[in-house]
Amino acid sequence: MPPFTVRLVSSIADVAPVAWDACANPPGLSESEAEGERFNPFVTHAFLHALEASGSTGGRSGWTPAHVIVEDTARIVAAAPSYLKSHSMGEYVFDHAWADAYARAGGEYYPKLQVAVPFTPATGRRLLTAHDAPEGAREALIAGLREVRRQVEASSIHVTFPTAEDASRLERMGFLVRHGEQFHVLCDGFSNFDDFLAALASRKRKSIKRERRDALGDDVTVEWLTGSAIKPEHWDAFFTFYMDTGSRKWGRPYLTRKFFTLVGADLADRILLVMAKRGGRYIAGAINFIGDDALYGRNWGAIEERPFLHFEVCYYQAIDFARSRGLKRVEAGAQGEHKLARGYRPVVTYSAHEFADARLKRAVADYLKHERSAVARTIAHYESHAPFRRGEGGNVETLGENFDDADL
The missing domain is CATH 3.40.630.30 (Gcn5-related N-acetyltransferase (GNAT))
Structure with missing residues (x-):
């Protein structure tokens, strides 16, 4: 060595x-x-x-x-x-x-x-x-x-x-390994959003189409901005959305306005801003980062309440963009069982932990053994209710026609 x-x-x-x-x-x-x-x-x-x-x-x-x-x-x-x-x-x-x-x-x-x-x-x-x-x-x-x-x-x-x-x-x-779960769209086999919809059970397909219509109505338009098309005024608008989301969640927004300027200067071609506009002004937006294999959804915000606009800007537009770039998956961030009904699939995530105190290590090791089993059962349950037609979306064998958001 x-x-x-x-x-x-x-x-x-x-x-x-x-x-x-x-x-x-x-x-x-x-x-x-x-x-x-x-x-x-x-x-x-x-x-x-x-x-x-x-x-x-x-x-x-x-x-x-x-x-x-x-x-x-x-x-x-x-x-x-x-x-x-x-x-x-x-x-x-x-x-x-x-x-x-x-x-x-x-x-x-x-x-x-x-x-x-x-x-x-x-x-x-x-x-x-x-x-x-x-x-x-x-x-x-x-x-x-x-x-x-x-x-x-x-x-x-x-x-x-x-x-x-x-x-x-x-x-x-x-190290001790911990399992968690997230929801991703696996894009293999989908050349466009219509292909994605076709893989869903009919009830879910109709629901998503209705959500998209209601989100935009006749007066909201959506822009994809990346590279040199992203201007300071876009960052100003998006930062307003970001801060509004943080304040409504009773949290402290971590990222400063300067962060978006800096990351936008150095990684412009790896950033996608999805911006919704009504009446000549931006009312909502989401920032995504572009890998070679995945589109990573990160932050979102809005200054107007509108049914289903979050799903349109964060989820459906992301799928559209990912397929336009030939990306293999869309990762929509942490949490959100509601993503399942919208074609996102449960996947395992990992973390690894090491403790100086052997007593703490033993206690955590015992906890993680039970937690991993619980995560595996949860993912299996989610998969059994995936909203895809039989044989679609990764060979799902369950129709999931009677599974509503309320069941989550």
Whole structure:
């Protein structure tokens, strides 16, 4: 094994973009080598730098950058987007109960070391390695994460939304693996939205057509904006929508207005804004990020209440766009069982966890054993009620004609 140097980097600005991206999205990967993500926009240097430079992370956010990089004698060969956390917000893999239980037992759960893309529940590589990285680079990266945890006296390491392959690697290294679920549209076999509708059971097909008509009516139009077509006024309008959603959910919006300017400048061709307009002004919008294999829906907002407009702007327009680009799937973010009735399918997501305290590790391991079984049963239940015609949508064998949103 070649000699490696492991470094902790407190700002991604201290890493050359080309060096980071050679690990985050190595060029020329085959589908199997890419582990389903030939290009993931969220692990790019540009996206992570926009978070830091805009103040969305760092400072008093509770997300303190602590990126771990591995170098051989000449270059960076592996990296992990890592943060020291003083809370458990903005992760979408909830461990509040673990933190509370550990505190009641007299332990200190925070700080913890989080390997993740902040505020982004999208699966992707987390153990970033160059295509031609020497053998042992990933192991050196995991060892580096463990050393950072030890030196800062963090209670634990949490790797959220890794690929299945990264989750398996971490499990072999002693991490506990947790399962969750999301809802994605799998686009294989659908050349356009009509093909997608044709695969649905007739009752669901009629319901979606009605929703789309009611969402737009005679006075709402929808625009797709990407690349140089996205102007500052579009970001201004979208940020208003984003802030409105955050305030109505009694939450604190994480992303600053500056973030959208920065990410829009550096990743314009990887961004899709779906904007709804009525009476000459924008009334709703959704931001999506474009990978080579998937369209990732992220944030949405509206300043006018209109039935089904959320479904149209976030879900149906995303499917339309994904098929126009030949993408394989649409990921609509966390939660949302209501997506099932609209043709989104349940998929397993992963996280990996390691604890310094053996007592906490044993307790969490027992909990996860039961939780994984529960997740498997839930996904099987969702699949048994998928709204596709027999043999469509991934060989679903259940019609699901009598399954309504209320059943969820």
